[in-house]
């Protein structure tokens with residue numbers, strides 16, 4: 171293990187600071203290191219492995235498809251992509267789907283679509299379209315994503331920045347409305363239903379619905395970035411279900427952790443504005459990823475993982491709330507299996523992560539003493555019980 175860590179340090183760009191554990195396989199809710207030590211995975215690759223590691227149905231789909239066709243580019247039609255389009259639109263209720271690979275690409279695509287709509291439909295003068303984002307958002311690492319980030323570690327030293335972004339506080343509709351009033355060239359408001367990287371920040375009930383009403387009032391599109399919240403994580407297939415967002419961005423768990431795939435879902439009034447040759451990606455919508463994605467979504471449905479996410483998530487919060495009452499934790503919060511625990515002192519959060527690793531549970535600090543607790547949605551009663559035992563023991567040790 172030491173040798174592998176050294177290889178990483180010597181030869182890899184140091185743009186991450188992983189825990190000192192080297193993994194070699196995963197199955198269901200478990201990961202295994204190079205010494206075959208078993209861990210519960212309470213990060214799920216930032217909510218990409220909602221279906222559990224190496225789900226047999228996804229392994230089969232991947233194996234079968236990679237013997238047939240993996241890539242043919244968008245210069246031609248592919249059978250799987252055509253079927254994927256139909257599947258996505260029937261499942262999520264939008265007219266059209268635009269596939270990409272990573273979350274940041276799909277989010278950036280939604281920004282491009284919003285600007286396009288701004289010029290072609292809202293008649294904003296050329297190069298004047300603006301997008302509103304929430305402070306503490308996270309949508310990736312591209313230059314546009316850095317430009318619309320309020321986090322110095324995301325944007326510092328990466329300027330000059332892409333213009334045309336406005337910031338509002340998450341969960342603040344007055345500020346949103348006053349921006350809409352002041353700036354007639356706003357094309358879209360882009361927001362996560364729950365801010366994941368910010369430390370699982372949950373808005374007031376009805377926030378998204380009211381944001382949507384404001385968007386309608388001021389002729390602005392609502393983009394819900396569901397890259398982290400989507401595909402069952404919150405106990406609903408989409409956290410923005412029923413809101414009627416103009417665009418929904420999906421990624422991460424759409425892949426089942428197998429083959430990167432992301433997409434933007436939108437209705438015709440937006441998506442029909444795009445012309446051939448104005449946007450795309452060599453790998454976007456490839457036959458391999460589009461064979462896997464519908465299977466990844468079906469697993470959530472047929473294995474009742476929405477219900478399981480709700481049940482296990484509630485149990486998680488209920489069993490850890492006494493630590494808030496006792497003062498050991500500052501907060502326990504979440505929706506479905508998108509949960510976090512927060513310590514008063516950031517160092518205690520780091521200590522708990524280290525202790526959990528030793529005891530066989532992996533997760534990570536997001537920020538400000540907050541630890542994300544997001545196991546695969548397949549976690550059983552027994553597995554949750556064992557995991558909670560580890561976490562509780564860890565909290566007790568940390569607060570001793």
Ligand SMILES: Cc1ncc(COP(=O)(O)O)c(C=O)c1O
Nearest residue numbers: 272273274308309310366397398
């Ligand atoms: C809400 C949200 N949007 C977009 C992204 C970017 O996804 P990716 O890392 O696949 O580019 C993330 C990644 O964590 C995310 O949480």
